[in-house]
Amino acid sequence: MRVVANNLIDMSLNPLIYGLFNKQKPSKLNKEEYSRWLTGFIDGEGNFQVYLDRNYLRVMFRIRLHIDDIAVLLSIRDFLGVGRVNKDGNSCLFIISDITALTTILFPLLDKYGLFTTKWLDFLDFKVVVRHLSTSKTTRLTSIQEDWIKSIMSGMISGRTKYNYDLIPTLIVNPYWLLGFIEAEGTFGIKNLSTYFQIGQNIRNSMVLNQIANYLELLPKSFKFSIKTQPPVVSHVINNKTEVKVLMINNIDALHDYLMFFLLNMPFQTRKYKDFLLWCLVLHLHKQGYFYLLEGRSLVYLISQYINDGRYSTNVHRGKTPEISYINQVLSLKLPVALQPEMLHVDLAKACAQIIKKRSIYVYDKGELIKGSPFASYSSAMGAIGYSKSSIWARRSIDTGKVVGGRFTFYSNPI
Template sequence: MKNQVNKNFYEWVAGFIDAEGCFHIKRKIMSNNKMRYYFEFVIKLHIDDEAVLRTICHILGVGRVVLRPKYNTCSFEVGSEKELRILIDLLDEFQLMGDKYLDYINFREAFFLYFDRSDSVTESLKTKIEEIRANHNTKRASTTLPVNYKRVITDYKLLGFIEGEGSFIVQTRGLTPKFELELTSAQKPLLIDICEYLMLRIQLIADATQPLNLPSKGGIKIRDRKAKGNSKPSVRLEITGIDFLHNYFNVFLSKLEFYSRKKEDFKSFCFICNKLFSKAHIDNEEVKILLLRLSEGMNGARLSTNKLTDKTLTDKIICRDEETPDS
């Protein structure tokens, strides 16, 4: 029986796969003109994310981690039949939440058609698999989930998804913090369900601290965004308001264990929100500048090509706070 720590991690992996995973169904014509199919699951990230991929590889006990320094990428890859069966068992139990589930059930169907066949690869089998390939990943025409599908969101599935797709942002104008999750418009039902789930979790925190007293400003909103250039229309979940972020959303996430380097962005985000909430930056230009610099070192700026060290800035702010009481 899975212990609670592993259960949390397996749920986290499912959420992370929803954000970053890719299921490939490949074919190859052999020298004898026979067709062979290959099945592969991949998570491809920036090379700085090697640690989280090694954690996934170690705990799941499948796959390998491949580094490609020339392209600044690293990948977690599962390609053997035996290991893919283990991954499929995991995802059957810890079901995906979004449209990635459609890629998964296509992959799963083709996988079992191919490996559980009773004889050689027949024309009929090739036709079935090719039909699946023609409506798989970016070629998929419909994003309608199966009638019997029931989306199940958990804390750790959501955290995994956030670590893959979420952004902790501090806008430089006015030092305004916010959290964003942006997906294609087809994924709007998922964001609506995530919004409802978060409100339930946040209400529990509010009831335990300030019953029925959620802040009047800020909160969770979903915004539709029009297509720009070659991009598709999208939908964005936004969480704003320093009170709502500091006292509720950040508190909720702080109770969970991050597995990727996104935890460093979250730590910086929480630190900045704390200082903004306590108004440490008011009439204190030095603290304001340091908070701005700390915010500029988050997200993409945290990559190995950047030299800014968040710990140095954090230490400076702490020292300054000890010298000057918060306003």
């Protein structure tokens, strides 16, 4: 592992690199912490189902995940001491359908810690049905009972049209609940080789997203070397077609100096921890200026192709795992500009752009060098292939191997 020279600047690298390349079990949580984490995870991934099997009433609580994430379902089963874990193609499921297990284990947990999305309303309806089953001698329904059950079923989950928000507990954000919710619904993303963090929910859960946004905007600053950076500003974006509301932070300084260090100290329980650590590495490359070196940008591109869906074993286009030797090679490079305490990220980016010499840009169309190469500027390279000269694709993609428009690649030297 690389020995860092400046602890003020590189204080994030030791736990980050260690976590990336040392297989380790999720951090152990005590009962209270795990309960908070689990309710946050259920708020994101849990599902309460009531259904009819001919004239017989069935109920099921379940969590469905990708098969690669089966370990977390086994952990939940072991914590609760009830339920079963099944494999279903590329998915895995944790299921509790036993009435006694539901009423004596799951219900007390959720009654104590609560759910804060509209999923709580499904839970209340689910409890009514389970209570009926617990006192009934048979699961077979009369015609009147069947009509009653169908009326409940039609108003649960996606069929719900009426929301009594007064029944839903008010969220006071607990960090362990938030971690569980982030592991279920959060995204550590890289778009156009730049980092962002987001959480999305249907607009009916805006009250939860607003509380989370308030919490994130009050995070303490951990990276105090930079003296001018400001707390996160959380943007709220609504897609009117899908009725999904997204919280997003994409400012490099806020992500690095506030959010990253907060989450580095949190005990992730799922494989999203690996995505998070690689995302942190990309943040570090941006914050320190490695990104403005060709090798740094290539590493960012490699990571962007690997994390999130790119790492799943079922992905036929699975990304290549970044190697520790390559990461150390990039981190050993001399930076074009040394980060100064008074610098914002935008200041560092401008300083790097002024120092790094202009490069020749070789453009390839499906592996064939196009006429006019090499180009003296990114804008002329983009113009030559019919794109807007203001497009960022050449600048973002050079020497990464990224294919633009299904055809074009960009290099600073002929290949």
